Amino acid sequence: MKCPFCQHPENRVLESRSAEAGQSIRRRRECLKCKRRFTTYERIEFVSITVLKRDGRRESFDRSKLLRGIVRACEKTGIPQLRLEVIVDEVESLIQQRSLREVTSNEIGEMVLQKLKSLSEVAYVRFASVYRKFQGIRDFVETLDQLQNNGDKIDNQENAADFSPNLEQSAEDSELQETEPSMMARS
Numbered sequence: 001m002k003c004p005f006c007q008h009p010e011n012r013v014l015e016s017r018s019a020e021a022g023q024s025i026r027r028r029r030e031c032l033k034c035k036r037r038f039t040t041y042e043r044i045e046f047v048s049i050t051v052l053k054r055d056g057r058r059e060s061f062d063r064s065k066l067l068r069g070i071v072r073a074c075e076k077t078g079i080p081q082l083r084l085e086v087i088v089d090e091v092e093s094l095i096q097q098r099s100l101r102e103v104t105s106n107e108i109g110e111m112v113l114q115k116l117k118s119l120s121e122v123a124y125v126r127f128a129s130v131y132r133k134f135q136g137i138r139d140f141v142e143t144l145d146q147l148q149n150n151g152d153k154i155d156n157q158e159n160a161a162d163f164s165p166n167l168e169q170s171a172e173d174s175e176l177q178e179t180e181p182s183m184m185a186r187s
């Protein structure tokens with residue numbers, strides 16, 4: 001790094017210390033030519049990620065936008081907000097680790113679906129319906145089929161209650177109510 005006073009390229013480090021709550025390292029340097037001192041900061045570089053959208057537009061990766069989409073899909077599923085933020089962290093770090101700095105919105109969507117799959121069927125289908133732009137009931141059916149054929153066990157407890165009423169049982173009950181008055185009349 002060149003000296004800011006005389007542009008000489010060589011200097012020596014007098015002192016290094018952690019700064020900005022550990023987010024950076026502050027170095028006090030002395031120019032080997034003019035002996036003047038200056039300070040440099042070293043930080044981790046977060047490379048910005050470009051998202052290639054379905055319609056061909058490009059925009060920079062937006063954490064809060066992704067989180068909003070996931071929160072919406074998970075409404076009333078009882079999954080804590082913190083867990084959803086972890087999903088965003090995981091997806092972001094997956095993208096950061098790749099050599100390409102461009103990711104398609106499709107790839108992001110599939111990454112999120114992989115995470116939601118083990119958390120909630122409802123959230124999975126809701127998220128898929130938005131990002132895959134479902135056109136009709138057929139799309140829902142196909143997605144549900146994919147879920148079922150996947151072999152991954154999904155926690156079904158919250159959905160089980162919806163399907164528990166026994167239709168045959170309630171039919172018998174109403175039959176019984178109808179026959180009762182005639183039996184009473186006979187006796």
Ligand SMILES: [Zn+2]
Pocket residue numbers: 003004005006007008031032033034035036
């Ligand atoms: Zn200098």
